[in-house]
Amino acid sequence: TSATSLSSQSLMLAKAKEEWDQEIVDKQAEKERYLSERVTPLHTSGLSLSQLQDLCRELHEKVEIVDEERYDIEAKCNHNTREIKDLKIKVLDLRGKFKRPPLRRVRVSADAMLRALLGSKHKVSMDLRANLKSVKKEDTEKERPVEVGDWRKNVEAMSGMEGRKKMFDAAKSPTGQ
Numbered sequence: 001t002s003a004t005s006l007s008s009q010s011l012m013l014a015k016a017k018e019e020w021d022q023e024i025v026d027k028q029a030e031k032e033r034y035l036s037e038r039v040t041p042l043h044t045s046g047l048s049l050s051q052l053q054d055l056c057r058e059l060h061e062k063v064e065i066v067d068e069e070r071y072d073i074e075a076k077c078n079h080n081t082r083e084i085k086d087l088k089i090k091v092l093d094l095r096g097k098f099k100r101p102p103l104r105r106v107r108v109s110a111d112a113m114l115r116a117l118l119g120s121k122h123k124v125s126m127d128l129r130a131n132l133k134s135v136k137k138e139d140t141e142k143e144r145p146v147e148v149g150d151w152r153k154n155v156e157a158m159s160g161m162e163g164r165k166k167m168f169d170a171a172k173s174p175t176g177q
Helices: 002-038 049-095 110-121 137-143 152-157 158-172
Strands: none
Touching: none
16 A cells, blocks of 8 residues: 555665765765875974975875876776776767668559569559549539629628528528529
8 A cells, every 4th residue: 555655665775864864974984084095184283384385295295196097097097987988988879779761651553562472473554533423623613503693681681680590491401492
């Protein structure tokens, strides 16, 4: 049910939060341990001005060395990421993920389709257009009588509810009156 799933999710979230908090504490302890090993505390009390200047020069040289190492590591990392990207592109090319071209329409007659499907067995020719009804333009023009008259009379006659009723009645009757 939903209540059991919610309780299990809340238990999982609580456990994950505990592990995350423990991980943060562990990282902080590791950082402090590493810094205590690598960095010695500075004793500047009782040093003269020239000794302080020498100490600053030494620290500056160490900072430059570390900065150079950081720059070299960053350059190697960038080079590796570019190489990984190129290799991924090559893998995609080798897999064959190419864009397929759009299909084109091909006009084929019914006989050609039957020949392609049936091969040499096809001997009957079919004319699909023979079964279609033919309509001539002359017939359609004769059916519609063209009324030439004053258009103002037609507009006045069809205006208002009476005109709409006439149009409705004309559409109902088969003779058109």
